[in-house]
Amino acid sequence: MATVQMRVRPEDLSNVPAASERIPNSTILVIFGASGDLTKRKLLPSLFHLRQSGLLPKQFAIVGVARRPLGNEFAEDMKAGILEFGGVDASDPKIDEFVQHVSYYALSFDDAAGYAGLKDELDKIAKEKGIGNDRLFYLATAPEYFAPIIENLGAQGMNQTENGRVGVVIEKPFGHDLESARELNHQVNAVFSESQVFRIDHYLGKETVQNILVFRFANGIFEPIWNRNFIDHVQITAAESIGIEGRGPFYEKAGALRDVLQNHVMELLSFVGMEPPSSFDADAVRREKVKLWQSIPNIPILNAVRGQYGPGIVDGKRVLGYREEDRVSPESGTETYAAVHLQIENWRWAGVPFYLRAGKRLKKRATEITIQFKQPPLLIFNRMQAAGPCTEIQPNLLSIRIQPDEGIALRFGAKVPSAPGMAVCPVNMDFDYAQAFGKSTATGYERLLMDAMMGDQTLFSHRDGVEINWSLYTPILQAWAAKDPEVFPNYFAGSWGPDCADRLLERGGHAWRNKLGKPE
Ligand SMILES: NC(=O)C1=CN([C@@H]2O[C@H](COP(=O)(O)OP(=O)(O)OC[C@H]3O[C@@H](n4cnc5c(N)ncnc54)[C@H](OP(=O)(O)O)[C@@H]3O)[C@@H](O)[C@H]2O)C=CC1
Numbered sequence: 174m175a176t177v178q179m180r181v182r183p184e185d186l187s188n189v190p191a192a193s194e195r196i197p198n199s200t201i202l203v204i205f206g207a208s209g210d211l212t213k214r215k216l217l218p219s220l221f222h223l224r225q226s227g228l229l230p231k232q233f234a235i236v237g238v239a240r241r242p243l244g245n246e247f248a249e250d251m252k253a254g255i256l257e258f259g260g261v262d263a264s265d266p267k268i269d270e271f272v273q274h275v276s277y278y279a280l281s282f283d284d285a286a287g288y289a290g291l292k293d294e295l296d297k298i299a300k301e302k303g304i305g306n307d308r309l310f311y312l313a314t315a316p317e318y319f320a321p322i323i324e325n326l327g328a329q330g331m332n333q334t335e336n337g338r339v340g341v342v343i344e345k346p347f348g349h350d351l352e353s354a355r356e357l358n359h360q361v362n363a364v365f366s367e368s369q370v371f372r373i374d375h376y377l378g379k380e381t382v383q384n385i386l387v388f389r390f391a392n393g394i395f396e397p398i399w400n401r402n403f404i405d406h407v408q409i410t411a412a413e414s415i416g417i418e419g420r421g422p423f424y425e426k427a428g429a430l431r432d433v434l435q436n437h438v439m440e441l442l443s444f445v446g447m448e449p450p451s452s453f454d455a456d457a458v459r460r461e462k463v464k465l466w467q468s469i470p471n472i473p474i475l476n477a478v479r480g481q482y483g484p485g486i487v488d489g490k491r492v493l494g495y496r497e498e499d500r501v502s503p504e505s506g507t508e509t510y511a512a513v514h515l516q517i518e519n520w521r522w523a524g525v526p527f528y529l530r531a532g533k534r535l536k537k538r539a540t541e542i543t544i545q546f547k548q549p550p551l552l553i554f555n556r557m558q559a560a561g562p563c564t565e566i567q568p569n570l571l572s573i574r575i576q577p578d579e580g581i582a583l584r585f586g587a588k589v590p591s592a593p594g595m596a597v598c599p600v601n602m603d604f605d606y607a608q609a610f611g612k613s614t615a616t617g618y619e620r621l622l623m624d625a626m627m628g629d630q631t632l633f634s635h636r637d638g639v640e641i642n643w644s645l646y647t648p649i650l651q652a653w654a655a656k657d658p659e660v661f662p663n664y665f666a667g668s669w670g671p672d673c674a675d676r677l678l679e680r681g682g683h684a685w686r687n688k689l690g691k692p693e
């Protein structure tokens with residue numbers, strides 16, 4: 174492998190504008206679902222990282238809201254979460270300082286009258302700490318509570334404050350089909366205007382996902398070939414080696430298509446496929462994404478396949494099949510793998526197949542985008558070459574590694590030195606994020622929390638985008654619900670998924686690229 178690498182030195186970044194200049198002076202962040210898994214594993218560690226980097230408002234308070242009566246226990250539990258999941262040293266004195274800004278308020282989400290007490294509590298905290306009128310409500314709750322919480326906030330007039338910015342962050346899943354997403358949008362927009370709503374997809378918080386836009390639009394050499402004239406097809410893979418991690422009841426209702434393909438993978442697709450926005454602001458970026466998704470015609474049911482894992486071996490360990498997992502039906506028809514072949518009908522992409530897949534208990538964890546370029550019009554070198562990978566001239570590949578081993582590799586053919594004739598072998602130029610910029614401990618939630626506090630919606634989903642995506646996938650979900658899968662389980666844990674997914678690509682003369690990760 175040929176490696177091209179440049180180490181970025183801290184002094185090279187000294188002129189980068191400080192994000193802190195845009196941070197509000199003071200905010201109260203209210204987290205509904207504060208004793209839950211997401212708050213503990215992601216939100217509080219990310220908020221702590223922001224505090225460490227000086228990226229939280231000078232005056233701030235975090236108020237956790239959940240049902241159980243918890244006192245100091247809450248702060249202690251959150252502290253433990255920050256240590257465990259935030260990669261933080263227990264001796265870091267900033268933890269105790271940070272935890273002083275965190276408090277807890279017990280409230281049952283459907284207790285309408287109880288919200289008056291919450292309002293008083295926020296006013297009291299604001300007064301004590303000299304905090305102004307900015308408020309951010311984060312709904313880290315099960316989706317059935319999104320609408321009641323929003324309605325109750327509205328009923329108490331907490332959806333706006335005098336001279337302050339009020340926003341609401343809504344976790345995924347945003348609806349479970351087109352109708353429910355529309356209804357939820359309606360309920361949300363009855364209380365909060367669209368400019369106050371932050372529908373979160375944590376993939377958009379990942380540096381490597383944002384870097385797709387930089388790669389395409391901050392460089393002159395890729396965009397001219399980023400189209401149907403040069404690109405043969407595109408593959409987007411979100412492969413996980415983990416199973417459902419004890420989330421049986423949630424996953425039984427969700428499945429791979431709803432959980433990952435319909436949202437995270439479609440966000441990746443939008444960044445790969447969209448036209449250059451006129452500027453990097455929320456309206457311009459989100460408009461281009463919506464236009465891209467609108468250009469996708471209905472996906473024929475034959476172009477969508479599903480799978481479910483049976484027992485197998487992952488990372489050398491024997492693991493259970495999906496149907497044997499805790500709180501999963503032994504006859505479950507839920508898919509743990511989904512793949513589609515779709516087209517984008519616009520001038521840039523007409524005729525280029527896009528293959529998307531997401532699955533659990535696959536051979537390795539790898540979220541990756543592969544752009545396969547067309548072969549040169551005439552191959553003047555012998556097609557059959559030396560042994561091994563050099564047996565055939567391979568098309569150029571650009572692989573964008575979203576995670577892990579974040580980076581970008583470009584495969585091209587090179588002459589094998591000293592070999593007789595003109596033997597051509599594939600080699601790689603590789604950019605490695607960690608080598609260039611150092612390893613990051615960020616979870617992706619840091620950027621999104623900061624943007625929401627600043628009122629920047631660029632990396633959040635617009636209601637139109639959410640509805641278009643559901644309109645594409647609801648017919649597939651309905652067709653699957655109406656017909657039992659033929660044979661489940663249909664792939665072994667630790668494999669690359671079901672055979673039907675291979676056949677999906679074979680029909681177009683393609684094959685999944687399973688050599689994912691950093692080039693060897
Ligand atoms: N966990 C994760 O990694 C991810 C989660 N998400 C999304 O985040 C959201 C939250 O998930 P997660 O943290 O895992 O959920 P949990 O089940 O772990 O937490 C649920 C929280 O809601 C509270 N709660 C439940 N019912 C009520 C009620 N009636 N009144 C008041 N509080 C209530 C619970 O409080 P109490 O303990 O008092 O009952 C708890 O704080 C979901 O929408 C999920 O899809 C998205 C991406 C990843």
Ligand SMILES: O=C1O[C@H](COP(=O)(O)O)[C@@H](O)[C@H](O)[C@H]1O
Pocket residue numbers: 413432433540
């Ligand atoms: O939203 C979800 O995403 C995770 C995968 O996120 P990643 O950042 O680890 O790639 C997935 O495991 C989970 O099932 C899903 O709900």
